[in-house]
Amino acid sequence: MKFSELGLRPEILKALTDMGYNDLTPIQEETFDHIRGGRDLLARAETGSGKTAACGIPLVQKIDPSLNAIQALILVPTRELALQYVEEIDNISRHTGVVPFAVFGGFSMEIQKAKLRDKVHVLVATPGRLIDFLYNTISVDLSHVRTLVLDEADEMLKMGFIEDVDFILSCLIHEHQTLFFAATMPAEIDRLVRTYLKDPVRVELNKEQVAPQSLSHHFRYTGRQPRLTALIEYLTTEKISQAIIFCNSRHHGEKLAKELEKKFESIAYIHGGLEQPRRTSIFERFRRNEITFMVATDVAGRGLDFSHVSHVINYDCPCGLESYTHRTGRTGRMGRSGIAMTF
Known part of the structure; x- marks a missing residue:
């Protein structure tokens, strides 16, 4: 209609x-x-x-x-x-x-x-x-x-x-x-x-399937390889327009953002402890496609619509099915294709 x-x-x-x-x-x-x-x-x-x-x-x-x-x-x-x-x-x-x-x-x-x-x-x-x-x-x-x-x-x-x-x-x-x-x-x-x-x-609608159907789910077992090395390799080789990289805690997110800043130019870190104007500024810059990789805690995992996000990456595995659904739902929105990668 x-x-x-x-x-x-x-x-x-x-x-x-x-x-x-x-x-x-x-x-x-x-x-x-x-x-x-x-x-x-x-x-x-x-x-x-x-x-x-x-x-x-x-x-x-x-x-x-x-x-x-x-x-x-x-x-x-x-x-x-x-x-x-x-x-x-x-x-x-x-x-x-x-x-x-x-x-x-x-x-x-x-x-x-x-x-x-x-x-x-x-x-x-x-x-x-x-x-x-x-x-x-x-x-x-x-x-x-x-x-x-x-x-x-x-x-x-x-x-x-x-x-x-x-x-x-x-x-x-x-x-x-x-x-x-x-x-x-x-x-x-x-x-x-x-x-x-x-x-x-x-x-x-989709009572048994709340994740977007245009979303492709990938999982990588890192074994003895450090997760950070696996992530950097993935970000370097994969064709990514924009990605949100989720961590389970503020401390993990901060540590990861600092490591990624050594390798990539366009990095931002968002978490619930930031002052509201700063959070809003980062989200708006990300929405305008001025930031390529956004490291985030679950503050970015619900409801927000970023049209350029091609990948959602769970650097830390989410704590439950609902968290996984809402994190990965930041890509593959409104019928657009997207990739969810969990390490």
């Missing part, structure tokens, strides 16, 4: 054409009418399937730009995912007058307050920072929220945000639509679903 067949407002359709969006992905096709129709939704789809746009396009279509109020609230687990959501919705809504904005920790609340006082239609937030606003300010008014979105719901649970999410959901006591998106569906999500969703539509 094509976006031109959906009856979208002309200004939204123009933005999607500018973005190169012509055909709907399966998750977009399965969810669009339900979201536009106001149904609660529980959606599971593979990483890199177009979930951000699946949510963003019908939300922008439903928002009244003339009403200066928060009409959609999107909860995400990380600052980077919040910024990615805002960028996507900003692109979709560029001709409509709909204003998205993100609030997250590690950034001045005063600056965020000023923007909230001005005009925001779509608020994207991490749970902790949103609760800071709800407890300590009068800047966030949720009484006009028509749609609440919980994205990466499974990761919210894993990161210990369940109580925060519970509190935020309980604040919306008026009639509204609730959408849950996740790549995996742990059993704990069922309680949230039973409590907060009303007769939800359930969309489960």
Whole structure:
């Protein structure tokens, strides 16, 4: 199905054409009418399937730009995912007058307050920072929220945000639509679903296969050869446009980045301990293809879309199946081919 067949407002359709969006992905096709129709939704789809746009396009279509109020609230687990959501919705809504904005920790609340006082239609937030606003300010008014979105719901649970999410959901006591998106569906999500969703539509694409089908998986047993030597050999001989190299700890990542800087010019290292402006700068440079190899901890392993990534490399083996799925899902996105290599 094509976006031109959906009856979208002309200004939204123009933005999607500018973005190169012509055909709907399966998750977009399965969810669009339900979201536009106001149904609660529980959606599971593979990483890199177009979930951000699946949510963003019908939300922008439903928002009244003339009403200066928060009409959609999107909860995400990380600052980077919040910024990615805002960028996507900003692109979709560029001709409509709909204003998205993100609030997250590690950034001045005063600056965020000023923007909230001005005009925001779509608020994207991490749970902790949103609760800071709800407890300590009068800047966030949720009484006009028509749609609440919980994205990466499974990761919210894993990161210990369940109580925060519970509190935020309980604040919306008026009639509204609730959408849950996740790549995996742990059993704990069922309680949230039973409590907060009303007769939800359930969309489960690739229930048994959450990794992209365009992704090729490779494993290399290094034996007695040092892993670092094997990695450098691989990076030197393989045709790589961009790669994310995952380590399990900050210490391992720092050590590896220093070693790779001796051999390669275009190296960056990203981890959760960096100041927010620095993290954002590295992600933006990587997105613009100004960095070839990005050494990362799992801060880069969820939800983020980097269109030039051809390879994901697990220098340290991930700690579980879900971590493997989300790390390797940074390549092979939206039908593009990609390679996952684990040492």
